[in-house]
Every structure is written in structure tokens, then in C-alpha cells.
Amino acid sequence: MPYISVQILTGVSNEQKEQVINGVTKVMEEVIGSKPESTFVVVQEVNRENWGVGGRSIQSIQQNSK
Amino acid sequence: MPYISVQILTGVSNEQKEQVINGVTKVMEEVIGSKPESTFVVVQEVNRENWGVGGRSIQSIQQNSK
Amino acid sequence: MPYISVQILTGVSNEQKEQVINGVTKVMEEVIGSKPESTFVVVQEVNRENWGVGGRSIQSIQQNSK
Amino acid sequence: MPYISVQILTGVSNEQKEQVINGVTKVMEEVIGSKPESTFVVVQEVNRENWGVGGRSIQSIQQNSK
Amino acid sequence: MPYISVQILTGVSNEQKEQVINGVTKVMEEVIGSKPESTFVVVQEVNRENWGVGGRSIQSIQQNSK
Amino acid sequence: MPYISVQILTGVSNEQKEQVINGVTKVMEEVIGSKPESTFVVVQEVNRENWGVGGRSIQSIQQNSK
Numbered sequence: 001m002p003y004i005s006v007q008i009l010t011g012v013s014n015e016q017k018e019q020v021i022n023g024v025t026k027v028m029e030e031v032i033g034s035k036p037e038s039t040f041v042v043v044q045e046v047n048r049e050n051w052g053v054g055g056r057s058i059q060s061i062q063q064n065s066k
Numbered sequence: 067m068p069y070i071s072v073q074i075l076t077g078v079s080n081e082q083k084e085q086v087i088n089g090v091t092k093v094m095e096e097v098i099g100s101k102p103e104s105t106f107v108v109v110q111e112v113n114r115e116n117w118g119v120g121g122r123s124i125q126s127i128q129q130n131s132k
Numbered sequence: 133m134p135y136i137s138v139q140i141l142t143g144v145s146n147e148q149k150e151q152v153i154n155g156v157t158k159v160m161e162e163v164i165g166s167k168p169e170s171t172f173v174v175v176q177e178v179n180r181e182n183w184g185v186g187g188r189s190i191q192s193i194q195q196n197s198k
Numbered sequence: 199m200p201y202i203s204v205q206i207l208t209g210v211s212n213e214q215k216e217q218v219i220n221g222v223t224k225v226m227e228e229v230i231g232s233k234p235e236s237t238f239v240v241v242q243e244v245n246r247e248n249w250g251v252g253g254r255s256i257q258s259i260q261q262n263s264k
Numbered sequence: 265m266p267y268i269s270v271q272i273l274t275g276v277s278n279e280q281k282e283q284v285i286n287g288v289t290k291v292m293e294e295v296i297g298s299k300p301e302s303t304f305v306v307v308q309e310v311n312r313e314n315w316g317v318g319g320r321s322i323q324s325i326q327q328n329s330k
Numbered sequence: 331m332p333y334i335s336v337q338i339l340t341g342v343s344n345e346q347k348e349q350v351i352n353g354v355t356k357v358m359e360e361v362i363g364s365k366p367e368s369t370f371v372v373v374q375e376v377n378r379e380n381w382g383v384g385g386r387s388i389q390s391i392q393q394n395s396k
Contacts, residue, residue: 001381001388003135003172004354007240007333012362014115018126019361021118024334027353032342038383040135040172041118042073049212051331052219052239053368058331060216067183067190069267069304070156073135074164080247082163084258087250089159090136097151098144104185106267106304107250108205117133119170124133139306146379150390153382173382174337181278184285184305192282199315199322201271201333201370202288210296217295222268225287229280230272236317238333238370249265251302256265271372313344316351316371324348 002028003040009058010045017043068094069106075124076111083109134160135172141190142177149175200226201238207256208243215241266292267304273322274309281307332358333370339388340375347373 004024012020021041028034048059070090078086087107094100114125136156144152153173160166180191202222210218219239226232246257268288276284285305292298312323334354342350351371358364378389 001172001339001383003174003337005335005337006358007335008358008362008364009331014123014125016361017115018118018123020357021123022121023357023361024354025118025121027350027357028336028338031346031349031353032338034338036121037119039119039121040133042112042135043116043118044112045116046240046242049215050241050243052216052223052241053237053331054235055220055223055237057212057216057219059212067141067185067304069139069306071137071139072160073137074160074166075133078164080255080257083247084250084255085163086159087255088253089163090156091250091253093152093155093159094138094140097148097155098140100140102253103251105251105253106265108244108267109248109250110244111248119133146387146389149379150382150387153387154385157382157385168384171383171385174376175380175382176376177380178306178308181281182307182309184282184289184307185303186301187286187289187303189278189282189285191278199273199317199370201372203269203271204292205267205269206292206296206298207265214295218291221291221295222288225284225291226270226272229283229287230276232272238331240333251265310372310374313347314373314375316348316355316373317367317369319352319355319366319369321344321348321351323344 001038002034004028005042005044007044007046009051010047012045067104068100070094071108071110073110073112075117076113078111133170134166136160137174137176139176139178141183142179144177199236200232202226203240203242205242205244207249208245210243265302266298268292269306269308271308271310273315274311276309331368332364334358335372335374337374337376339381340377342375
């Protein structure tokens, strides 16, 4: 039954997404006994200008740190 | 008042999205009397490499079934 | 594959939730051919003081309209 | 600690996103004392054919009002 | 059109929720011209044992810092 | 930066939530190098009458299988 939404910054490879899906599904199976075949994991990639922390976007933080 | 988020795999047409929006809004109106004009339906399309089930992405599952 | 999150105000009956789940699943099946057994519908009930529109919570709007 | 997800229609500039991130973070700091450095704001842009209100997508509403 | 989901730890007052709803709605109006009457703000309160950072729940972090 | 939302049925212990938070944070650290201290994991517990699959709530499915 679990539904897991993973929001991360853009830039990860398909291989890494595969490993995130696999790893998170394993955690749910091992900790609460969820069946992998009914565990949804959805990876949402967010652009740096769309993710804010400290009141600023990651894009503007990274531009100023160059 | 309802806000409905619909996550589906990419590949549906605009016409199908229109029908999903219309159909889901009707269900809310008929079942709980929600006013369509204050019912939000947001369709989020997810790539196959970003949606996992059974610990694998849909993309890798479909590639192996060819 | 669809995952549908339905946010509504508290106060609906279990029977109404059952009908929302059933109705929304049917829309996905009829419009995009989703298999009901792999269609998740999660109903999230929100208190009136937690839902805002027009810059005010539903609770304060309803209190002032008495 | 707050995590704020802001869903809006596509078409806003990066400068506007920066201001939304900044403004929302300030509200959380001023009202509930959240530390900006542990306040996440994620802006999700939605296409007009993917956002429905009144049982129709914004795209089809806007096309018919031309 | 904006839909804003605000996730915070439990423990805030209804008055604070009202101010968050009001403040966030104002930001959207001032920055991107959103109409308050079609701006949804939903506040979701999360228990400390359900919110994790640094691999631990806030509850266990706070218990160990006593 | 990752924000992970984990939706599960009610009934898990605080200890299990702690392990889910810890396990998911480790996956993000090992696979994409995310810093645990800026990885949010939010566990949302859903009642059985609020979670639907196959067009029915888990509650009604479980009641009929007794």
C-alpha cells in the first residue's frame, strides 16, 4: 500500500532513480512488511530556480557562491 | 473546495485530460455536492523512469518485457 | 498506475468516501484504461481552520456568515 | 521545518519565483518563528491543459473565451 | 489558481493558521497577481514522530536534547 | 535537499516510523549523496476507509474478507 513521493533537484541519472526506487521499496518491505508489488515510488525532479531554502532559490544561492 | 491531484504516466492526450478533469469533478459534485467552480483538479504526468512499483521503474519493467 | 489524492473538508461519511473512491477509479478506467487494482485513491480530510480561500480559513468565513 | 508546496500555472518568471520563495518564507518566519534555513519552498508549475476548475481545463476555458 | 500546501509541526494556534493563510495568499496576490478568492491554502499539521530530518524524527531529536 | 513524503496505512509504531525515516534518509545519502541534515522525511498515516484500491476502500475490502 505505501505511496512514496521523492522530490529531488534535477540532475540525477536514470540509474540513480532506479536505485532510489529500489532502496526505498526495500526499506518499506523490511520495516513494515509492505509488498513491493503494491508499493508506489514516484520521483519528482525540481529545477533549482523552483526549490527555495533560506528564502532564496537554490539557483540564486549557487550563482552567488561562484 | 475539493483539491484533487491526479498522478498518471505520461502519454495521455489533452482530450483524455479534459475527460479526467470533467469526470472527477462530476464525481465530487454528485457524491459530496461540491461546486464545480470551486473544485480544483491538477493532472501531474510522470515519466516511466520516475515511477516505481515492485522496486523497479516502469521503464525498466517494460524494457525487460520486450 | 494512477495515484489520486483527494483533499476535502472533514464531515463526509465513510459511505461517501467509498463512493468517491469508486467513482474516481471508474473515471480513470474509462478514460485512460487504468486497471482498478493498480489505481490508488487516497482521501485526505482537512479541518475548516486548516483550509484557506480568499485569504481566510473556511472556519472564520463560516463563523462570520452566521 | 516547514515544507511549502506552491502549485501555479506555467508562465511566471524566475524573478517572480524568487519573490514567492522569499515572501512565503518570511510569512512562516514572522507567524510561527520558522528558521528560514530549514524552510523548504517548492514551486510546481502546471500547464493549462493540466489544471481543471469547473470541470474543464484552464486551456479549454481560455480558448472558448477568445 | 494557486494551490499552496503548508506542512508544519503540530502545535500552532488557529490564529497562527489564519495568519499563515492570509500572509501566503497576499504573497501570491502581490507577486503573481493571483485572485485571493481562487487561491487555496491547505495547512497540514504533522506530529513530531512523523517528521524526520538527519535520519531521525523530531521527537527523538528533542527527547535526546533534554 | 530531498523531501520525501511517505503515505502508509495507520497502525505502524513510532519505532517503525523512526526506522523508515532512517532507512529512507540513508538511501538518499548513499545513492545521490544527499546530506541527512537537509533531507526531510514526512510520514503521513492514512485510515483504511480513506485509502482505496480496485475501486474500494481497504476497510471494505478487509471487512468482506472476514
